[in-house]
Amino acid sequence: MSAHGPARPLTSRRAGPLTGTAAIPGDKSISHRSLILGALSVGETRVTGLLEGQDVLDTASAMRAFGAEVTRHSEGAWSIHGVGVGGFAEPDRVIDCGNSGTGVRLIMGAMATTPITATFTGDASLNGRPMGRVTDPISLFGAASYGRKGGRLPMTIVGAAQPVPVRYATPMPSAQVKSAVLLAGLNAPGQTVVIEAEATRDHSERMLAGFGAEITTEVTPEGRVITLTGQPELVAQTIAVPRDPSSAAFPVCAALIVEGSDVLIPNIGLNPTRAGLFTTLRDMGADLTYENERLEGGEPVADLRARFSDNMQGIEVPPERAPSMIDEYPILAVVAANATGTTVMRGVKELRVKESDRIDAMARGLEACGVRIEEDEDTLIVHGLGSGGVPGGATCATHLDHRIAMSFLVLGMTTVQPVTVDDAGAITTSFPIFETLMTDLGAQFSADADRVPA
Known part of the structure; x- marks a missing residue:
């Protein structure tokens, strides 16, 4: 079974040049946070460019369950009438977050310091992912959690009746954990402090400041120290969501490895905590340029132009770059398979606890397609x-993971024999127009593997 229905195999075969303009949907990370912070603010937040993938739709549904009025007006245009910090109502149903680890972890943080109880669940993939990385720190505020063995969903969170501020050093580089703690800190008195040894994506800090929270970031010998003053009145905002760099990674990388390609990907967010893949591709020799660089809504954006690059070389990716590209390692592995030499990716153990074990999923699929792989707990070569x-010529298992599915479909655009993914259904969670967008550029996908020519 797929994340949202029967399994849907899809086959990709070697394509001609990819050409044209790829209009990528809105950034998933910013879309989640727009809904949650809009729900915690006073007044009406207006959002344009919201990603309407299933993950974000599930977060919108959750905000309604907690008492916010969330309305879709047209494609990508939404409004949220918030209930204010500490104003969440107790939901009368189980909160189903589908496939979204970001959604469930951020929402757990947002409700952890309000004296209400909520039960969370998800699909088979999400219910297998560890939640202790969030339930441990929110317990310091006074929240309690009751879940399955190993800290897994379904799980009930009982919010703190008398929350206290915390000082928390994240044990791993994780924007989800950092953001959950900061959201919990909103309804705690005093100052909540998060310390991260390695910088992770900073959308939460930027957006909290934009909504009126008092938040500061200081770089110290122990890392980035983020201090949030609790119990602010967040003020509704107007948000234009930039286009998602993680989704842009797929047409960018496809253009780089499909002979003769030239693709323009406009208005992509280039927040430095998210742009590690593009830096890495250029280090490998990719013909990838930034055009019309600018700031929109406090976030750096640019138009990306990606052209076929037949001289890319394998490199050792600096491990400290991992937090800025953690979701992009699967598609980087596809590019690396089409480069000359060896690409070494270290410091990537976080991939083991994503929607799937992404190191294992990519290693097994690439091996089945004839690529030599080495791996350990923290490394993919x-x-x-x-x-x-x-x-x-292989059928690759996606494990209900959208990025694994899209990565192997991109791989199939360059392989001698077609590549099939066992289930493309999960792609809708983050990039619902992926198949249409890629075929418009020139990709060759077929739902009937038997009829795909070799």
């Missing part, structure tokens, strides 16, 4: 076969 040199 890809021995490239050069441009267009991957044999392919």
Whole structure:
């Protein structure tokens, strides 16, 4: 079964040049946070460019369950009438977050310091993911959690009746954990402090400040120290969501490895805590340029132009870059398979606890397609076969993981034999127009593997 219905196999075969303009949907991270902070503010927050993937729709549904009025006006245009900090009502149903680890962890943080009880669940993939990384720190505020063995969903959170502020050093680089603690700190008196040894995406800090929270960031010898003053009155905002760099990664990387391609991807967010993939691709020799660089809503954006690059070389990706590109390692592994030489990705153990074990999923699928792989708990090494040199011909397991599915479909655009994914259904969670967008550029996808020519 897929995340949202029967499994839907899809096959990708070697394509001609990819050309045109790729209009990427809105940024998923900013879309989640727009809904949650809008629900915690006073007044009406207006959002344009909201990603309407299933993950974000599930967060919108959750905000309604907690008492906010959330309305869709037209494609990407939404409004949220908030209930204010500490104003969440107790939901009368189980909160189903579908496939979204970001959604469930941020929402748990947002309700943890309000004296209400909520039960969370998700699909098979989400229910297998660890929640202790969030329930441990929110317990310091006074919240209690009751879940399955190993700290897994379904899980009930009992919010703190008398929350206290905390000082918390994140044990791993995780924007989800940092954001959950900051959201919990909103309804705690005094100052809540989060310390992260490695910088992670900072959308929460930027957006909290935009909504009127008193929040500061200081770089110290122990890392980035983020201090939030609790119990503010957040003020409704007007938000234009930039386009998602994690989704843009797929047409960008496809254009780089499909012979003759030239694709423009406009208005992509280039927040430095998110742009590590693009830096890495350029280090490998990719013909990837930034055009019309500018600021929109406090976030740096640019138009990206990606052209076929047949001389990319394998590199050792600096491990300290991992937090800024953690979701992009699967598609980077596909590029690495089409590069010359060896690409070494270290410091990536966080991939083991995403929607799937992404190190294992990519390693097994690439091996089945004829690529030599090495791995350990924290490392993925890809021995490239050069441009267009991957044999392919395999059916790759996606494990209900949207990024695994999209990565192997991109791989199939360059392989000698077609590549099939066992289930493309999960793609709708983050990039619902992926198939249409890619086929408009020139990709060749087929739902009937038997009829795809080799």
